[in-house]
Amino acid sequence: MTDDTRATLVSSDVRRHNLSAILDALAVRGPLSRSEIAEHTGLTRGAVTLLAGTLVDLGLVQEPAQSVGDAAPVPTGVRRGRPRTRLQLAGDRLALLVLQLDADSATAVISTLAGDELTRVARHHGRPMGDPDRIIDVLADVLREAMDATTRLGRAVVDLTVIAFAPVGGDPTIVLADTDLEWGEVDLLGELSARVPSMPQARLVSDTVAAAAAELALRPGVGDLVYLKSNSGIGGALVAGGQLLAGAHGLAGALGHVVVDFGGALCECGQHGCLVTVAGPDVVLHRAGLDDVVRDSGLATALAEFVARVEASDPLACAVWADAAEWIVRTLRIFALALDAEAIVLGGYWAAPALAERIRLMIGDEWPTLGGGKPRLTVERSTLGDDAAIIGAIAAARDRLFADPAALAAPVD
Ligand SMILES: [Zn+2]
Incomplete structure (x- = not known):
C-alpha cells in the first residue's frame, strides 16, 4: 500500500466517521443549525458545511423550507440566510423496508430513517408445509405491495432486510433449515428476486439475531x-x-x-x-x-x-x-x-x-x-412483543446507513 493510498483510506475513514457523527446528532437532537452541529460534534464550522453538503446531496439530510424563529414560510426565490437555517434528517424521500416471514404470515414494514413506521402490509400464507414456492409467492406479493406503497409515499427504499424465522448462513446467505415450515436449505433472497426483479439489494437475517440486537440495545x-x-x-x-x-x-x-x-x-x-x-x-x-x-x-x-x-x-x-x-x-x-x-x-x-x-x-x-x-x-x-425482530432490523439498518452514509451512492428503487 502506498502512502497516498493509506492517506486516502485514513481520510475516507475519518470522513465516514464525521458524516455519521452529523447524522447521529440530528437523529438524537432533532433539527440543528450548522453551528449547533459543530458544537455537538466537535467539528469545525467549515467541515460541517462541507460534510452537510454531501449529506444533502445524498438525500439523507434536508434544509426545511422554514428559518429558525420565522414562523412564516420563506417565499419562493428568496434565499434563506444560511446561518439561520437548520438541517434535519430527510424525512420525506427515503425509507427503510423490512420483510418478515414467520410460520403464519408474511409482513412488510416501511419506516422512516428515524425508525417511525409509515405503513405495513401483512398476509397469512396458510402454512403449506414443505412447500417453499407457495409461501415465497405470498412473500413476493407482500414485497411488491410494499414497494408500490413506498412509491406512493414518494420515497425510495435505501435498505431492505428480509427476516426469516430460522437460522441463516452461507455466501450468498440462505435459510439453512426452517423447522416451522419443514424447509431444508432455501435461497430465499434468490427466489424472491426471481419473482420481483425490481427488488432492491437485500440482506437476509435470522429473527433471533435481529430481536436479540433490539433486546441488547434496551439494556x-x-x-x-x-x-x-x-x-x-x-x-x-x-x-x-x-x-x-x-x-x-x-x-x-x-x-x-x-x-x-x-x-x-x-x-x-x-x-x-x-x-x-x-x-x-x-x-x-x-x-x-x-x-x-x-x-x-x-x-x-x-x-x-x-x-x-x-x-x-x-x-x-x-x-x-x-x-x-x-x-x-x-x-x-x-x-x-x-x-x-x-x-x-x-x-x-x-x-x-x-x-x-x-x-x-x-x-x-x-x-x-x-x-x-x-x-x-x-x-x-x-x-418488545411480536415485533422484536422488526424493531431490531430497522435499528440495524439505520445504524448501517449512519455508519457509512457515503456508501449510499444512490437510493435503490
Ligand atoms: Zn434440530
Whole structure:
C-alpha cells in the first residue's frame, strides 16, 4: 500500500466517521443549525458545511423550507440566510423496508430513517408445509405491495432486510433449515428476486439475531446474555462481551437445535431430540389439545389461547408447560453458565408473565459461587412483543446507513 493510498483510506475513514457523527446528532437532537452541529460534534464550522453538503446531496439530510424563529414560510426565490437555517434528517424521500416471514404470515414494514413506521402490509400464507414456492409467492406479493406503497409515499427504499424465522448462513446467505415450515436449505433472497426483479439489494437475517440486537440495545451496560424465544420454532442468540456470537456456520445461537433428549424424535435439522422436538410450539400445542386451533386460526392464535389457559391455571396447560419448561431451563442453565451471563431474556410467547415466572422460579438463585462473590443472573421478559425482530432490523439498518452514509451512492428503487 502506498502512502497516498493509506492517506486516502485514513481520510475516507475519518470522513465516514464525521458524516455519521452529523447524522447521529440530528437523529438524537432533532433539527440543528450548522453551528449547533459543530458544537455537538466537535467539528469545525467549515467541515460541517462541507460534510452537510454531501449529506444533502445524498438525500439523507434536508434544509426545511422554514428559518429558525420565522414562523412564516420563506417565499419562493428568496434565499434563506444560511446561518439561520437548520438541517434535519430527510424525512420525506427515503425509507427503510423490512420483510418478515414467520410460520403464519408474511409482513412488510416501511419506516422512516428515524425508525417511525409509515405503513405495513401483512398476509397469512396458510402454512403449506414443505412447500417453499407457495409461501415465497405470498412473500413476493407482500414485497411488491410494499414497494408500490413506498412509491406512493414518494420515497425510495435505501435498505431492505428480509427476516426469516430460522437460522441463516452461507455466501450468498440462505435459510439453512426452517423447522416451522419443514424447509431444508432455501435461497430465499434468490427466489424472491426471481419473482420481483425490481427488488432492491437485500440482506437476509435470522429473527433471533435481529430481536436479540433490539433486546441488547434496551439494556445498556449488559454485555453477556442468553436470549431464547419461541413464536414459531425456538430461536436463540448468545451475546458475549456485547457481541452477538455467529459461530463458524452462523449457528451459534440456534439453541432450538441443541440436543437435549438423546435418541428422541427426528428433527427437521437431521438430529434427534433437539430442544424444539420436546418444547417447540407445535409439540406444546399438540399436548395441550390445541391442534384444531392451530389448523383453523393459525399458530399465533393457538399460542395466545395456550397462554390464556396457563394464566387461568388450566391443569392440562399447566402440566404441559411444566414439562416443556424443564427442557428449556436445562438448556438455559448450560448456556448461561457457558457465557457467565448477566441476564437471560425470554421472548415470543414465553415472555407472557405466567410462563416466564415458571422459568424464573425453576432457575432460582442456585448458581456457582466460584471465585468469591455470588454472581447475579436475572431472568427477564422481553417487552418488545411480536415485533422484536422488526424493531431490531430497522435499528440495524439505520445504524448501517449512519455508519457509512457515503456508501449510499444512490437510493435503490
Ligand atoms: Zn434440530
